[in-house]
Amino acid sequence: MRGISFWFFMTAVIYVTLGMIWGIVMAATGDHRxxxxxxHLNLVGWVTLALFGIYYHLVPRAGEHLLAKLHFAVATVGVVLLVPGIAMAVSGAGELLAKVGSVLTLASMLLFAVVVFRSRKAVEVPERAMVRQGLEQSA
Structure with a gap:
């Protein structure tokens, strides 16, 4: 795994590690507020970013464009703002950070939708590739 797929996956691993530590602390203290x-750290930070990384690994051409780097930046900043923003909102310290993080997280998903749409022709179904290769060799 290289390039943008690596960065998405590595960031996701960092987020899930922090999420696990946080979960252990909550369990040890009995404070689940x-x-x-x-x-959200686990779902958006780990699951969503890992899935982005897997997609970019499976469709390497999608990660070669500037849009993929922008996607990574927006997705990462979204998580970095969303998670403490939710913690602040739950604690009564205001919702602004959670709102900004939520909008960035949505923007990240919309950017990903554009990436997927633009790279749809780069996705090669293995069975079709094998059939096409067989047809080309027999011609």
């Missing part, structure tokens, strides 16, 4: 922020 910030469970919503913890859940």
């Amino acid at each position: 910030l469970a919503a922020a913890h859940a």
Whole structure:
């Protein structure tokens, strides 16, 4: 795994590690007030970013464009703002950070939709490739 796929996956691993540590701390202290922020760290930070990384690994051409780098930046900043923003909102310290993080996270998904749409022709179905290769060799 290289390039943008590596960075998405490595960032996701960092987020899930922090999420696991946070979960252990919540369990040890019995204080689960910030469970919503913890859940978003794991779901958005780990699952979503890891899936982005897997996609970019499977479709390397999609990661070669500037849009993929912009996608990584927006997705990462989204998580970095969303998770503490949710913690602040739950704690009564205001919702602005959670709102900004939410909008950035949505923007990240919309950017990903554009990446997927633009790279649709770069996705090669293995069975079709094998059939096409067989046809070319027999011609």
